[in-house]
Amino acid sequence: MTDLDLDPDAELAPETLARHLRAGGQVSVLDVRDRPEFDAWHVDGGGVDARHVPHVQFIAAGARGDATDPLPADLAEPIVAVCGRGEASADTADALREAGVDAVNLAGGMDEWAVVYLAEPLVDADDVTVTQFQRPSSGCLAYLIVAGEGDDREACVIDPLRAFTGRYAAATEEAGATLRYALDTHVHADHVSGIRSLRDATDAAAVVPSGATDRGLAFDPTLLADGETLQIGDVTVEAIHAPGHTSELCCYRLRRERGPDVVFTGDALFLGSVGRPDLEEGDDGARSLAGRAYDTLHERLLPLPDDTLVAPGHFADLADARGDTYAAPLRALWDLDVLSLDRESFVDRVSASLPPRPANYERIVAVNLGQESLTDEEAFEAELGPNNCAVE
Structure with missing residues (x-):
C-alpha cells in the first residue's frame, strides 16, 4: 500500500511523513487517542488510511496475550501509530512490533505534527x-x-x-x-x-x-x-x-x-x-x-x-x-x-x-x-x- 520506508529501530519524524504525503505517497495510520480527539482532528488526506483504536484496547489485548487483536484486519503494513504526544502510540508500536507487525511510532504525536512547518x-x-x-x-x-x-x-x-x-x-x-x-x-x-x-x-x-x-x-x-x-x-x-x-x-x-x-x-x-x-x-x-x-x-x-x-x-x-x-x-x-x-x-x-x-x-x-x-x-x-x- 505504501512506499514509506520505515526504520523499526527509530521513530518516524513528522516532517518526514509530511514530505512523503506531499509527494503523493500513502500511509496507514493507527490513531490510539480517545475517539473525540480523533474525530476532531487527525492525520488525514487522500494518501492516508487512518483508523481509530484507543490505546486501552491494546493494553487489554496485551494482557490477554495477543497485542494484535484490536488491529483492523485490513489495515495494510507498515503502520504508523499516532497519539497526542507520542507516548501511548510508542507503547502500541512496540507491542505490535514484538508481535511481528511492521509498525513505527510518529515521534511527538499530534503535538509535533501541529508544529511541522x-x-x-x-x-x-x-x-x-x-x-x-x-x-x-x-x-x-x-x-x-x-x-x-x-x-x-x-x-x-x-x-x-x-x-x-x-x-x-x-x-x-x-x-x-x-x-x-x-x-x-x-x-x-x-x-x-x-x-x-x-x-x-x-x-x-x-x-x-x-x-x-x-x-x-x-x-x-x-x-x-x-x-x-x-x-x-x-x-x-x-x-x-x-x-x-x-x-x-x-x-x-x-x-x-x-x-x-x-x-x-x-x-x-x-x-x-x-x-x-x-x-x-x-x-x-x-x-x-x-x-x-x-x-x-x-x-x-x-x-x-x-x-x-x-x-x-x-x-x-x-x-x-x-x-x-x-x-x-x-x-x-x-x-x-x-x-x-x-x-x-x-x-x-x-x-x-x-x-x-x-x-x-x-x-x-x-x-x-x-x-x-x-x-x-x-x-x-x-x-x-x-x-x-x-x-x-
Whole structure:
C-alpha cells in the first residue's frame, strides 16, 4: 500500500511523513487517542488510511496475550501509530512490533505534527525570491518576499501565523533583509494572525485591507486599499480588493519586470476550489458574498495575464502540491468546474457546498480583529485542526 520506508529501530519524524504525503505517497495510520480527539482532528488526506483504536484496547489485548487483536484486519503494513504526544502510540508500536507487525511510532504525536512547518522556494530569481511556508496539519500557507540588494534588501510576509513568528524573522535575517511589512489578505477565521507579533518582534508594519475597519477592527494597523501599493526593495506589491470569502479580502499582486507576476490570493482562489462565503455573516449573508466572489473571480482575477502565478492561502490535501509547492499559473486553473458556472449556478453551489466551519472560528476572528486576546498557548490550541475555508 505504501512506499514509506520505515526504520523499526527509530521513530518516524513528522516532517518526514509530511514530505512523503506531499509527494503523493500513502500511509496507514493507527490513531490510539480517545475517539473525540480523533474525530476532531487527525492525520488525514487522500494518501492516508487512518483508523481509530484507543490505546486501552491494546493494553487489554496485551494482557490477554495477543497485542494484535484490536488491529483492523485490513489495515495494510507498515503502520504508523499516532497519539497526542507520542507516548501511548510508542507503547502500541512496540507491542505490535514484538508481535511481528511492521509498525513505527510518529515521534511527538499530534503535538509535533501541529508544529511541522515546511519552507520551499516558490520564486528564485535575480530580482526577487518568494518562499512558501506550508503547515501540513492545517493546510495553511504563508509567504516571504525578499527583494533588493545589499543594505537595501527588504522583505514582507503575507498571511503569517502567530505560532511561527520566529520562523519568519529568522528567514528574513538569513536572507540579509529587513522585514518591512507583515500583511494579512483578510481577517482570518482558521488561525491566529502573526502580523502583530511580527510588528512587536521586528518593527515591521502590520498591514490589513482597509475594509477590515467595517468589521470592527480594534487595533491600529497600516490600512491598504484597492490599488494601493507597497515597495519591497525594487519590486511592488499591489492590493486587489477581492470580496467573496470575506467583504474586505484583498489579494496581493507582486509585479515583476523580469518574470511572471505572482498573485497571493488568500482565500479568494485556491488550486482546486474557491473560498467559502459564510464565515463573516453566516448563512444569511452567504449568497450575497458568493455573488461578490463570482464578480471578483471573473472581473478581477481571471483577466490577469495567463502566466500569473497563483499562490493561494491554503491547500486542501498535502498531495495537491505541484512539485514541492502549492502554486500554479493562472491558465492551469481555468478548467476548474466552479469557474465554468454561470453566476446563478455559482452562487447556488458556493453557498451550499460548505464543510463544517473551522473550530473556534468566531473567537479567532475576534482575536484577529483585536477585540479579544489569547496567550500563545491558548492561540495554538484554538486553531488546531483543518482550516475548512474552501468550498467542497
